[in-house]
Amino acid sequence: MIHARGLSHTFQSGQGKNKKDVLAVDGVDLDVSEGEVVGFLGPNGAGKTTTLRILTTLLKPTAGTATVAGYDVASQAVQVRRSIGYCSQVGSTFSGAYAGDEVVDHGMLYGMSKRDAVAKGQELFDRLQLEGLWRRKPKNMSGGQKRRLDIVMALIHSPGLVFLDEPTTGLDPQARANLWDHIAGLRSTQGVTVFLTTHYMDEADVLADRILIIDKGRIVASDTPDNLKAAVSGDLVDLEVATDEQVAVARDKLGTIADSVEVSDRHVRGRVPRAGKAVPGLLRDLDLSGVSLESIEVVRPTLDDVFLTVTGRSLRDAEAATEPAQLEGVTP
Numbered sequence: 001m002i003h004a005r006g007l008s009h010t011f012q013s014g015q016g017k018n019k020k021d022v023l024a025v026d027g028v029d030l031d032v033s034e035g036e037v038v039g040f041l042g043p044n045g046a047g048k049t050t051t052l053r054i055l056t057t058l059l060k061p062t063a064g065t066a067t068v069a070g071y072d073v074a075s076q077a078v079q080v081r082r083s084i085g086y087c088s089q090v091g092s093t094f095s096g097a098y099a100g101d102e103v104v105d106h107g108m109l110y111g112m113s114k115r116d117a118v119a120k121g122q123e124l125f126d127r128l129q130l131e132g133l134w135r136r137k138p139k140n141m142s143g144g145q146k147r148r149l150d151i152v153m154a155l156i157h158s159p160g161l162v163f164l165d166e167p168t169t170g171l172d173p174q175a176r177a178n179l180w181d182h183i184a185g186l187r188s189t190q191g192v193t194v195f196l197t198t199h200y201m202d203e204a205d206v207l208a209d210r211i212l213i214i215d216k217g218r219i220v221a222s223d224t225p226d227n228l229k230a231a232v233s234g235d236l237v238d239l240e241v242a243t244d245e246q247v248a249v250a251r252d253k254l255g256t257i258a259d260s261v262e263v264s265d266r267h268v269r270g271r272v273p274r275a276g277k278a279v280p281g282l283l284r285d286l287d288l289s290g291v292s293l294e295s296i297e298v299v300r301p302t303l304d305d306v307f308l309t310v311t312g313r314s315l316r317d318a319e320a321a322t323e324p325a326q327l328e329g330v331t332p
């Protein structure tokens with residue numbers, strides 16, 4: 001569905017002596033297959049929107065190539081646009097007409113007949129919980145309703161691929177969760193491929209089959225959320241043993257599967273690559289060695305841990321100037 005090689009874009013900013021080049025996207029390679037939901041993640045200014053604008057033909061690459069839905073973004077822009085839906089960060093600009101009329105006009109711009117546009121629009125209003133809002137002006141809708149209307153606009157011509165640029169930014173937690181259900185439904189009920197940018201780790205974790213992390217214009221990691229988490233730090237296994245005498249045995253046993261083990265009081269902790277696989281064997285081993293446990297806790301790493309590892313800084317601390325580190329095994 002999407003194939004990009006060496007995709008780059010350099011902006012020129014400033015004038016005269018202050019003129020300088022900004023390499024917003026720097027040699028991006030990416031592939032998205034049909035039916036995937038891909039989360040494109042990175043801090044402010046990482047190059048997400050610029051990449052998205054290139055892939056949706058709103059901006060020409062200054063180097064590299066990309067095909068979207070089989071068409072070249074530079075030389076076949078019209079065909080690309082017909083094949084995709086796009087929800088920009090700012091949303092659609094609405095004219096002040098009724099929501100339903102906006103949607104029908106939008107469909108007719110794509111060459112749909114009025115009758116087809118009305119039928120498809122009404123189906124999408126139902127699907128995205130906008131029933132009864134056909135004759136409501138978008139300016140009188142809630143933030144969540146407006147974002148869902150943006151998605152209706154993006155889907156009116158039945159594209160097989162939609163681009164969503166930070167779809168839930170500015171929404172309250174309930175409206176975000178509700179929109180997540182709808183985005184997940186795009187793929188599961190309509191078979192639509194989704195490419196979405198976000199700087200919310202939880203959003204990417206919930207929605208995406210695969211995550212691409214971009215930092216300073218470069219892709220620094222690409223994998224499933226689970227693999228990224230496993231490759232970065234492993235799951236934290238925290239064993240609480242019943243007596244002081246059992247601490248040393250538990251430390252040795254956990255040490256056979258964890259890189260390093262910490263002990264505090266009767267707690268013995270270590271990170272293991274895949275706790276789900278390793279823990280049953282560990283429990284048998286401990287049992288055979290006469291160790292009884294008061295409790296066992298397995299804490300999975302978050303995508304925030306992943307981001308910290310691949311970029312050397314926290315997603316929220318976007319300004320810290322540390323060079324991106326390549327992650328063995330997860331870089332594309």
Ligand SMILES: Nc1ncnc2c1ncn2[C@@H]1O[C@H](COP(=O)(O)OP(=O)(O)OP(=O)(O)O)[C@@H](O)[C@H]1O
Pocket residue numbers: 011012013022023024042043044045046047048049050051199
């Ligand atoms: N029109 C422009 N002229 C000059 N520089 C630009 C322009 N648009 C973007 N940039 C710069 O390119 C870099 C990437 O910007 P981009 O908007 O793609 O990042 P982003 O990851 O989408 O960030 P955000 O999450 O804030 O939307 C930034 O350094 C930005 O300042």
